[in-house]
Amino acid sequence: MDTLSPRRIAVFRALQLGDLLCAVPALRALRGAWPRARICLIGLPWATDFVRRMPYIDEFIEFPGFPGMPERAPDMGAWPAYIGEVRKRHFDLAIQMHGCGVLTNALLAALHVPRSAGFFVPGQEGPRPDVAVPWPEGVPEVRRLLMLAESLGAASRGEHLELPILPEEAAAWVALRAELEIGGDDVRRGYV
Numbered sequence: 001m002d003t004l005s006p007r008r009i010a011v012f013r014a015l016q017l018g019d020l021l022c023a024v025p026a027l028r029a030l031r032g033a034w035p036r037a038r039i040c041l042i043g044l045p046w047a048t049d050f051v052r053r054m055p056y057i058d059e060f061i062e063f064p065g066f067p068g069m070p071e072r073a074p075d076m077g078a079w080p081a082y083i084g085e086v087r088k089r090h091f092d093l094a095i096q097m098h099g100c101g102v103l104t105n106a107l108l109a110a111l112h113v114p115r116s117a118g119f120f121v122p123g124q125e126g127p128r129p130d131v132a133v134p135w136p137e138g139v140p141e142v143r144r145l146l147m148l149a150e151s152l153g154a155a156s157r158g159e160h161l162e163l164p165i166l167p168e169e170a171a172a173w174v175a176l177r178a179e180l181e182i183g184g185d186d187v188r189r190g191y192v
Contacts, residue, residue, distance in 0.1 A: 005034050006093035006115070010086065012042045012108060013097040014063040014071055019141070020050055021161045023097055026145035026154075027056040028162075030095075033154035040089065044072055053164045061085055068103055086111050093117065095152070097145055100135040102126065117152055119144075 009030065013023050020043070030039060040059035041051055051060040064082050065072035096108045096118025108116050109127040117131035133151050136144055146156050176182075 006037050008089060008091045008093070009034070009037050009039045010042055010061075010089070010091040010094040010111065010113060011039060011057075011097055012063070012094065012104065014043045014065075014069070015098065016044070016071070017046075017050070020047060021163060022141040023145050024054070024056070024161050024163075025142050025156065025159050026097065026149040027054065028157045029146060029149040029154040030152075031056040032157050033149075033152070040091070042086070053166060054162075055164075059089075061089075066103070066107060083110065086113075093152075095148065096129060097148065101129070105129060117148060119148065 011023075011027065011030070013020060027039070030037075038058045039056060040061055041047060041057050042061045042063050043050075045062050048060050048062075051057045061082070063072070064076070064078035065074035067074050067076075091111070091113045093115045094108055094111055094113035094117075096104050096116065098104045099119070100121050101119045102121055102124055105118055105120060105127045108118060108129060115131075116129035118129040118133070119135045120128045120132045121135050131151055133148050136147060139147070142159050142161075146159065150156065
């Protein structure tokens with residue numbers, strides 16, 4: 001990546017909770033590298049709750065699905081609004097963190113973001129991101145995504161996962177514990 005720091009970053013990862021949790025270390029690295037950048041997750045509708053919890057993500061855009069992607073039935077009628085929303089945000093970097101890139105790199109290219117990063121499979125046809133990292137087989141997902149972040153100059157800040165508890169959830173747990181007369185200091189230790 002050039003010496004200019006991105007101001008607006010789109011991260012494409014339209015997957016379920018476990019897969020998003022694996023991306024937390026890479027998101028943390030991106031936030032550490034560019035603390036003033038606006039980072040937007042492009043993901044499945046349920047991920048709005050995930051974004052509320054993550055200090056590394058500022059915004060969310062719902063991905064309407066696409067033929068051949070099993071995570072969501074595609075709503076092709078929603079594509080014009082989706083593309084319009086992405087373009088309206090004027091991202092200067094889009095990062096494809098959704099698989100090896102065989103299908104998703106074309107989706108990334110359709111966003112018309114000036115710079116892109118992601119994985120590719122050597123020997124496969126199709127568009128490649130500007131910063132293209134060969135798909136590393138046999139590497140744990142957390143490390144794979146950190147490799148992608150590091151290729152952009154975002155140093156790892158640890159491989160640990162996070163899913164912060166919202167204040168209202170902690171309060172509800174304290175109230176329930178009192179109601180059921182359960183002792184212990186689980187909430188103070190971060191367990192619910």
